[in-house]
Amino acid sequence: MWMSEPASFGAPLPPAACPPRLSQAAAPLTRAVEVVNEFGQRRTLHIPAERSLTLYLDKHELVTLMTLGAHPEWLVLGYLRNQRLLSSPAQVESITVDWDVGAAAVRTQGGVSDWQTRTAQRIVTTGCGQGSVFGAVMEAVEQIQLDPSARLRQSQLYAILRKVRELDSVYKQAGSVHGCALFRGEELLLFVEDVGRHNAVDTIAGWSWLQAEEVLRGDDKVFYTTGRLTSEMILKAAQMGVPIVVSRSGITQMGLEVAERLGLCAIGRATHTRFLCYTHPQRLVWDTPLP
């Protein structure tokens, strides 16, 4: 974590020790639209906002993301983290989002070397769409060590599912968004929604990079997603050191294989008291007898 990096002795504290300066760009998250229902009646309802955000890395155009726009600065930071274009948030001097032009300007400390090379390989992953990751992310699996002692009690899982149900969300108002959440045990740390589910997890990855080590220390992190457990989703959770992932949906074959290999406990079809544990059930503690 960047806060624990050693400062050079005798020299002034390097700029790397300062957190990146982030704009706080805001934009409406839903939009009212007029529809016609099955009775031929006109009705007004809300749909989620969706806007394009073009990411400029030290003035080089990198990518355009389509996003709800709730937390664009964390999204950009998490995107750069998960694409492994940055190895520490300390490399970032500032992220400035301007919704008038749909642009996010990222200024780094000293530039990002060989970003062209690192963005050259294309893997179009499952997601629900054709997700795109730079570089051979699959190689990353071998480098991740998840704490083998991490456990989740069944009662905590049920508390997590209850908290997610009770959240005030864009989904409840407008549908058509995916939600992700990071929990410490059953304590909700952050809940993020986006029109793209990878944006939601990238936003959590960006936010978590900015937290002090004590917020994220420990083995009791649980990542929740409304979307399917694809390999990319599992991997992004594991890259945050999260050993337990919970989904309302199912799992894909690659998601299962990656979770298996990582030692990550993947739980799907989780609603109310129901769930399926696909991998590493030894991480679950059965403390809630069901009728």
Added chain:
Amino acid sequence: MWMSEPASFGAPLPPAACPPRLSQAAAPLTRAVEVVNEFGQRRTLHIPAERSLTLYLDKHELVTLMTLGAHPEWLVLGYLRNQRLLSSPAQVESITVDWDVGAAAVRTQGGVSDWQTRTAQRIVTTGCGQGSVFGAVMEAVEQIQLDPSARLRQSQLYAILRKVRELDSVYKQAGSVHGCALFRGEELLLFVEDVGRHNAVDTIAGWSWLQAEEVLRGDDKVFYTTGRLTSEMILKAAQMGVPIVVSRSGITQMGLEVAERLGLCAIGRATHTRFLCYTHPQRLVWDTPLP
């Protein structure tokens, strides 16, 4: 359509007039896995297959798709079509898929010019993931003309929804896949499932490119998808000349804007007799009074 291209007079029929040779690679679509349910009981169930398919265009590695694998040759053809790397299937001599190595070799007639340039721009679209399209596909909207006289009767819509419900699907057996279907009126032409919903529509686009003109002529095509109506999904349907799109899910803001501009009738939240018409309700004929 390629079948109607004029042959050069006096010269032998150009190879372009032959349909591409396609392999017929087959692979299992589901896999049995052992899970633990909420009672701590071990159960065996099925999940969808998910395999990587690396696409080589005239021996150049282009992209790796993660797919269920039901119709890899149509998927590859439709991918190249929707990324606008090909303008006609006649450009393709053969598509050979080999699941043992997870590769699809595409051999073209005379090569694809400037494919590097055309794949340079990245737009990461919503999908549920970060979909990736090459080139400024949004520009394509202006070039599409959908027949303004196309109509769908409410009773036909209900017949379409009934047929989709009754299909024997991977979804019913294993969940976690998206489905797409192309209808002519209420007649089902093709139903495709995939772990990635863009793969499913790309597969339909590939298949439809191979059909004789009379199969697809006319204004009575309806595209059905289980996924959300994102801008990319709407656009891919419109590129097949389809003026009416139906989804079990909702719509995103960009999807709505693109449908509005295209003159495309976008219908969402469609199950049984319920639906919402988001755009161009003049294309719907209200022939089924509901109680």
